[in-house]
Amino acid sequence: MTKAELLLSGNIDPEILQTIYRQNREHLSEVEIAIYDPDFNLLYHDAIDIDIVQETEEMIDEILELGSIEFRQNGWQVIGVHYRHNEQDYVVTGAGFDRMGYEKLTLLRNTLIKASVLGLILVYFLGLVFSREVLSPLRNIANSVSEITATNLNLRLRPRDSGDELTDLTLHFNEMLDRLEQSFQSQREFVHNISHEIKTPLTAIITEIELALFEAEEGDSRKETLEVILKDARKMDRIVQNLLNMAKSHYDPSQLSKKEIRVDEVLMDARTEALRGRESAEISLHVDEDIPDDTALIVNGNAYLLQVAFINLMDNAVKFSTDKKCAVSLGAEGESIKIIFADRGPGIRPEDSSRIFEPFYRTGASANLEGSGIGLSIVKKIIELHGGSISLISGDQKGSSFTVSLERAEHGEKQ
Ligand code: ADP
Secondary structure (H helix, E strand, O other), X not given: OHHHHHHHOOOOOHHHHHHHHHHHHHHOOXXXXXXXXXXXXXXXXXXXXXXXXXXXXXXXXXXXXXOEEEEXXXXXXXXXXXXXXXXXXXXXXXXXXXXXXXXXXXXXXXXHHHHHHHHHHHHHHHHHHHHHHHHHHHHHHXXXXXXXXXXXXXXXXXXXXXXXXXXXXXXXXXXXXXXXXXXXXXXXXXXXXXXXXXXXXXXXXXXXXXXXXXXXXXXXXXXXXXXXXXHHHHHHHHXXXXXXXXXXXXXXXXXXXXXXXXXXXXXXXXXXXXXXXXXXXXXXXXXXXXXXXXXXXXXXXOHHHHHHHHHHHHHXXXXXXXXXXXXXXXXXXXXXXXXXXEOOOOOOOHHHHOOOOOOOOOOHHHOOOOXXXXXXXXXXXXXXXXXXXXXXXEOOOOOEEEEEEEEEOOOOOOX
């Protein structure tokens, strides 16, 4: 407007304005001006060689009609206005490039992109930290729950004092454990009591039959019947004894009475028991020569239960192998004592080996042999009760070898 006013009033020479434009243009975003009359005759132009806006007759008419127009052309902002001077109509067009504005916009865009990316990263990590914080009580509960198994049902979750839903969950879970523990306990007591009740009259029956057999005359037909009854009664006695042992092997480890015992002595006692009534069986016991001294064979355990476990393993080896032989070897390995019970029997197929420690599981090979299928489950329970482990190496027709590993007593002195 100022340029139009200066030019049209004749106060300034157009060339001066053009020079000012060209010089300013080198340093600033100078607006380029053109002035037309209504008939599209160019009256003035800042720099005709540069000519940013390509005016047309229609554009001039539009400006005259509307008073002013604005648009963008290749990033340039263009304005056209209808200008009146001395009762005459003129059209002034101006084109400017807002470099600083564009630079600021670019800067703003880049800053927004960076801020969004950084914001997202920050939100992600803060989310991780907060979610970890929020979920940590749940994780603690899950960890505590995973430690609770059938053998340590006495464990409880630590009650929280936050008074929220998690506190309720913990309390309800502990109540459920109370009920579970009670039902496990009563089940165990039931098995224990029933076995005990049956065992007493059974022992009396066995003694009576033995006495009757002792008194029976040679050649008496009833002697044979009595022998069959005695065999069955002993079989029943073993089952009842196993049930009793099963109930005992479910003891809470903390309630188990333990003392320092020599494994070789327990093995010798077990051997004597396993051979009782089995004249043709052979159980050899080999103690590794590398064992430094007797104290290396001492474990902290319950002699009765360990003997039950060893008898079961010897019993199985003798029972399932045709040569009725079991080779027991005793060795030390680091802080643990290893006892291997090997036989040359039919072996255990891989598909059975993972299941034989389950209660009442028997393989097809044992169908014709006496047994109840609870022996190995008791063995496993007893070994685990002593913090040890049991593993099996076997294959079809390759014999079986059960390895029991027990931790050596810390101060190795026999009481
Ligand atoms: P049981 O001897 O009363 O059948 P166990 O729990 O002691 O029960 O053993 C489970 C099953 O594992 C047995 O029925 C038998 O099929 C298999 N088994 C155990 N020990 C041996 C062994 N030494 N050789 C072959 N099979 C065995």
